[in-house]
Amino acid sequence: MSMAAAVDVKGWCPGVLRPMQSGDGLIARVRPWCGAFGLDEARGLADTAQRFGNGHIDLTRRANLQIRGLSETSVLGLQDAMERLGLVDRDAEVEAGRNIMVSPLTGLDPAEVDVRPVARTLASLLARDAALYDLPSKFGFLVDGGGTVSIAQERADISLKALGQTMAVGLDTPAGTDWIGSTSFDDAARAAVAIARAFVGLAREGGRVRDLGEERFGQLRAVARKGLGPVGDGVSSKPKRLIGVGRLVVGVAAPFGRLEAPQLHRFAALAEEVGATDIRLSPWRALYVGARDDAAAQALMKGAHEIGLIVEASDPILRIDACPGAPACRSSSVDTRRIARRLAASAFTGSVHVSGCAKGCARSAPAALVLVGEQGRYNVIRNGTTRDVPERSVAAEEAGALLDVR
Structure with missing residues (x-):
């Protein structure tokens, strides 16, 4: 892959391959695969932010990570580092389209369906479909495992949520998600991509699903519902945002979503000490890791507090x-x-x-x-x-x- 710094002075969603100018230099958004960074990836991100940027790392509302303070020269070094870590897509168009949020406890919480295979299939289908490169830059997908720590109430143009043996399919509206039907786990990613393709043919330039207007939204909804089954109960249940310890999972938050590179490096070390293999991101700027037992979870909480992270849900x-x-x-x-x-x-x-x-x-x-x-x-x-x-x-x-x- 040929790496080059394509610098956009203005933009909505800066990427590694297409950074965006801000007041403190260029910003590069790094999208995790299936909502998580492996511990080696997290350490590499911290080192990269310190070496090539100003050491400031932001957690975003789309469950991504942004490295700040890059220059037009140093961004080339960041791109090389991200390629070595396996965190770069093949080109900027594929990178921009991989806007997929995944519920942070999928695969950790035994009460939640592991939806990572659905998210991986969705990412692969999006990368292969050139027609979807015309989607707006902020067009996003959501894949939720149906657990108590849920992202299903977050805004996404197209949402998928596990409901028992099926997945509910939702479209964004000005009033929130319209859950229009359900499909199988095997067909969920293909259904989402088919809806996105139909949206491209209906959308006005720069608009999102919620901006279609009543007539065009009705057309999209009618197309999207073809082949879908009914939606079961529980699709609109109120989510819980965990900060602290819950079922051998620890959630900590970064104040205002800002991490410093040494903090991320130390947090990755703490996660490894308690038996975690990755760090999960969330749209409310909290980080989640699994712990081998309650003692390990409490030790992680103590260590996270010592490095300046928020460990109590009551923190103002x-x-x-x-x-x-x-x-x-x-x-x-x-x-x-x-x-x-x-x-x-x-x-x-x-x-x-x-x-x-x-x-x-x-x-x-x-x-x-x-x-x-x-x-x-x-x-x-x-x-x-x-x-x-x-x-x-x-x-x-x-x-x-x-x-x-x-």
Whole structure:
């Protein structure tokens, strides 16, 4: 494979083969295979981020990992390192299309179906179908094992969820996932690809499934339902997000989704010590590993806390989503994470979204308090998203006003 740095100044989903410019240099998004990095891969990623970037690693809402602070020269070294680790697709088009989230406990939780074979088949089919290279850059798939720690309520254009002996098939809508039918495990990946192919013929440029409009969505739904069976009970069950120890699985979170390279290296070592073989990623920026027994799980929790990771579900930082902000992001004029930490230490107990700009990259769902950076100030929104009309604007240094959230 010929490796070259194809630098896009602007973009939505930067990859290893097509990085994107930001305020602190180029960003490269690394997509795990089947939602997990092996421990050697994790150590290699940490070393690569330290050597070729600025050592900052972000966990994304799509359960990927981003290496920051690359230059047009150093990105070539990163690409070579990722190829040696087996984390590079054959070309940028295939890489961009491999947007597949996989439930983090699949294969670890005995109560959950192991859906990794479905995810592997889906990735293979997407790579072979050139017609799907025309999908929008953020078009995404979801494969869920039907366990209690579920990603089935996350947004994805096409969702697959294990339900007993079948897989439910869902399409994204403005109101959430429309579970339109079910199919067998063997046919699930092919069904998802067939729907994606039909979408390409119906979509307007740049749109997603939820943007089709009533008529075109109805057409896609009718095509997608052909050959599908009925949907069973339990498809819309409320998911649980585990932080801490559960059934010999440990979940830890990175504050605001930010890992430093030494943290990832040390966490990989801790995972190996407790018998884990990989590190699972999640769309809520938590990492999961299996442990051989409860004592090992508790030891991992202690070690993770010592290196600055979140190990308790009650940690107030978990209520707050904050993008990197300035100076890391060119679109931001405010230091989002500084004020986010102040909010975490305040008496406010609701959900918070601190965004450097109106794009709202860190969170799409509504929050009780939303602060949106604009020209060095914050627009204040309550019970909404970054796209809603603000009730007022305050200067970033006016901490008293920002913390007055009664």
